[in-house]
Amino acid sequence: MTKFLIVNADDFGLSPGVNRGIAEAFAAGGITSASMMVNMPGFQDAVRLARLNPFLGVGLHFNLTYGKPLSEPRLVPSLVNSSGAYLGIRSAAAWTDKDIATELAAQWNRFVSTGLRPTHLDSHHLLHQNIPSVFNVMASWAEREGIPMRRSQTPIEPNGQQAWTTDYIWLDTYHEEDGLLRLLRCLHNLPDGTTEIMCHPGYADDILRELSEWANVREAEQAVFCHPSVGLTIQALGICPIHYGMLIKKRCEMERIPIPSLAAAPTDLIPAIEPAPEPQPLREKQQRLIHSGKNRKKKRSPAKRRRAGRASPARGRRRQRSRKRRKRPS
Known part of the structure; x- marks a missing residue:
């Protein structure tokens, strides 16, 4: 059986430094996919890089903990404080399904308004792995849009919402001295089927240092996933590097259904093409x-x-x- 590998970089759109790191790791053959945050300062720069790298799969990194929501605060009261910023993960018990779904719709619409379509759906801080309400809302949305969702290691209730996902996921960090060695060991032990490896490459800039304590971690992982041995090992072992969009295409071909398009997005958010002028x-x-x-x-x-x-x-x-x-x- 063939071994398929998705190497997904989180937090695309967090800052220009993170965006540049992800683009360089993709060019080096170290990653195949990225998850984009649409409510953060580096969003427009990430969109620009995504258009310059059409073979990079880009999904929606649903964010309920960093910055401010795209929805008006009055529409998502359980998610925000008095200044309109996110309350954070410590207040997750008070989040309502309605507010979660409202903000997910807003972030999805911001994504597709660029003309791009998410190849997959996941969440910042792995919210869908730890908070059942977030998982259920996201899984329902992913099923409606016909896209995969990052695999959850949390046991799912038998009657709960299901999600289309990979066979395996490898959650680890690679910023320590043996980070490269552990990654190569993971590649050598990759099981048959489809596996996702999650990572956080990026360069530290002023925006990143202000928002995250992981600046040094990202630069260390940047060096690992840009290392030539990663791409060479994937090739030598006969591993097939893919992104989630390739899974969508394969599934649609097997089930003989149309490949999803932007039809589900609100038409007022998609730039209209001006008609050609009438002949004189x-x-x-x-x-x-x-x-x-x-x-x-x-x-x-x-x-x-x-x-x-x-x-x-x-x-x-x-x-x-x-x-x-x-x-x-x-």
Whole structure:
């Protein structure tokens, strides 16, 4: 059985430094996928890099703990404090399904308004792994949109919401001295089927240092996933590197269903294409004349050409000179 591998970098869109690190790791062959945060300072820069790297799978990194929601605070009261910022994971017990779904819809719509479509769905701080209400809302949304969701290691209730996902997931950090060695060992022991390896590469910038305590961790993982031995080992072991979008295509082909498009997104959030300008009336008239032949120069018949020649002054002078030459004595 073939071994398929998704190496997914979290927090795409967190800051320009993180974005640059993820793009470089993808170019080095160390990652195949990324999860984008749409409510953070580096979002527009991440969209730009995603368009420059169309073979990088990009999913939605649903965020309920960093910064502020995209929804108006009055629409998601259980998620925010008096200043409109997220309350954080410690207040998760008070989150309502309605508020979670409202903010998920807002973040999804922000993503697809760029013209991109998420290849998968996961969450910041692995919320869907630890909070059943978040998992149920996300799984329901992923099923509706026909996309996979990051595998949850938390046991799912038999009658609970299910999710389409990978066979395995490898949750680890690679910032310590033996990080590269542990990653290579993981690749050598990869099971048959589809496995996701989660990582957090990135370069520390001022925005990242202000938002996260993981700046040094990200730079250490940046060095690991940009190391040439990672891509070479994947190739040498015959592992097939993929992203979640390839799983979507394969599933749609097997089940003979259309590949999901942007049809589910609100039309007012997708830039409209302006129609081509109407042809000018004068040009239309010219086209009609051309097709009807009215403006073409008509060819004259031989008889008309002869008559025109007889009436020509030049031809008359030539005839007079010819008669004078014949009258001269020899």
